[in-house]
Amino acid sequence: MADEKKEVKPKKRMTATQAAASIGPMVKEFITGTLRARAEGKQKIAYTFIVCHHEEIFRAMDVVPVWTENFAGICGAKRDAERFLQRAESLGLSRSLCTYALCGIGFDQWREELGQMPPDAPWGGQVRPDFMISSGQILCDPRSKWYQASQQFMPDVPIYNIDLPYPLFQRDRDHRDVWDYYHQYIVKQLRGLVTFLEEQTKKKMDYDRLRELVDLSDRTWNLIEETYDLRKAVPCPMGTGDAMNTMVPINFMMATQQAYDFFVNLKKELEEKIAKGEGEVENEKYRLMWGGGLPAWFALTDFNYFNSKGASFPVETTYRMVAPLNQMDIPETKDPIEHLAWRWLGYWTFWYDKAKKRPGSEPDVERLINRIEEYKIDGVVMHEAFSCRTWHVGLIWQLHQLAKIYKPIPVFVTGKGGKKEKIYRELPSLILESDIIDITSYSEVDTKNKIDAFIETLESIRLNRAA
Amino acid sequence: MAFVLGIDIGSAASKGILLNDQGMQASYECPSGGDFKLTAERIKKELLSQTQKSEKEISRTVATGYGSTLVAFADEVKPDMVCHGKGVSSLLPSVRTVIDVGDLYTKVLHIDGHGSMHNFLLSGKCAGGSGRILQVIAKVLHVKVEEIGELSLKSKKRIDFSTGCAVFAESEAISRLSQEVTKEDLLAGLHRALAAQINSLVERIGVEQDVAMVGGGARDVGLVQALKEVRNQDILVPPNPHMTAALGAALIAMEGLKDKIET
Known part of the structure; x- marks a missing residue:
């Protein structure tokens, strides 16, 4: 059997905002809450995935969601994932599969084998569910396969799968030509989920409550946009390191008053910082964008290393899973399920129209370009987490396309005849490589060497930039 | 005449170049071994011995490479890619x-x-x-x-x-x-x-x-x-392609020296 010793505790990342610092206890309470719910037995507990636009349905039915990706991330951040990954490997699963899934499957197998939580389980452990809601959406493959594997150890726990497609980008087609079909299909999927939950909880859906929760979520979406827009300020008051904390209410607590209040407070804190001219770093020299990839949860202190070089991260694409609702061209409806389906489609097609207007662009690249301009970005950092195949594949391509169609940096070069010429270069980029929670893929020395070289590149560009 | 030292402590081999405004005065390479600090000292000693110079005559040292942070006598540490760039450009513009x-x-x-x-x-x-x-x-x-x-x-x-x-x-x-x-x-x-x-x-x-x-x-x-x-x-x-990072480090040291004089 695998070595089941715990790993060395990581150093804590320094946060720029009080709001980000408050997230740790919040997540801990969230995990404790699931354990409490299990002990009390009054509410049903469901394993499920983030970014499925179904939180409102769960909360309206008083179902407690257990975000299994979140628990794996916690194990990673606490550098306590390896023993669960090794468990999964000993079951014959490859390390090259999604390590979130491996961690969760390894944990479930161990818990079921013992009939209790594994020893020293992070924050009390991941509670046994009453049912599992998987998702066949396009975001990533483990969303439909993970729970099937876990079900081997919990054969009495049913799985319900919801399918959440969206029309793919086609330059010569308007996605609105087909999205009614998608909408009808998604509405059916979500209604099917309601029926499943009604069967499991022996309760009927309260649609007035659902409507209220959807409205609360919508208001939270808009508030998040307003709050994150404040990070355009120079110096930037909050960076991506903090955003990897503040992603918690966005992704795990949507449709709760707590999430809304969190962003009210964060917005106030950022406004105060801006008024005082306080930045994430004391002397902001470079403004970077986290252009994609899930972070290495065990190495979030790398953001502090960037900060120590005068680099701030005003914006990221990862985990900003909201878009301004007032800019979405979606039909109005009083039916909350129909609205959820429209919001889903509005979110995933948000950049389509803009991308069509720029030759060679695509929605993901267009989003990068818009963020670069809005947040005055000097360079792009991405993280290739080897086990996160969905992100990994697209990142390199996005950078290629970005470099090809977007060259914002004017520099003088000496041409072939010895004459000085003004040309435009692409933004410099850095690709960090490791994993979301598999620490064996990570080298601190290499990462810091790469960051050092990248900072030198930014400095060289800053000095050579043509006026 | 000011002398500068560029030193590249790699994972397998370490190299050093002593430079003045007339060009390269001495170079030396050796296996990095297990003690990078000692290797750096050894390179410096060898370069000084080749040129019959004393330690005081080295005005500036830039270290690079895997073990660069362990070069205790370095005035500055630079990423090896930055040094390669400088070194190559000086040889092949x-x-x-x-x-x-x-x-x-x-x-x-x-x-x-x-x-x-x-x-x-x-x-x-x-x-x-x-x-x-x-x-x-x-x-x-x-x-x-x-x-x-x-x-x-x-x-x-x-x-x-x-x-x-x-x-x-x-x-x-x-x-x-x-x-x-x-x-x-x-x-x-x-x-x-x-x-x-x-x-x-x-x-x-x-x-x-x-x-x-x-x-x-x-x-x-x-x-x-x-x-x-x-x-x-x-x-x-370029000639001696394994030495370009050390050369670049020395060139950066020289640039740093000039900046210092100008300011």
């Missing part, structure tokens, strides 16, 4: 893409006409596609690592070597030798596999002409030839 095949990593960087880096890419944590594989194979074949380039060029029937992984390469080489494959053909196959891996990294970042290859791997004529064939284009190799 037309170069805009530098491929550094080192012991543990392969790096590709884009530089401007002044040797300033404006983009780069490194191979991952895995040593596949780096120079380490050449040392592993040299050991298996009982040949000196300096000899494998020439041997490879004598190949008559290059084999298809299936891996660029430094660990699997050893077992593949042994199994091929048991099939009576010649050293020359085996090395040519290995060089081709390694060149293909390096090329995929080059392609990821793209190429701006001219292209130069540096690092210990660039001393291997077989590997340089294989990369030229894979890319179907010329690749420039």
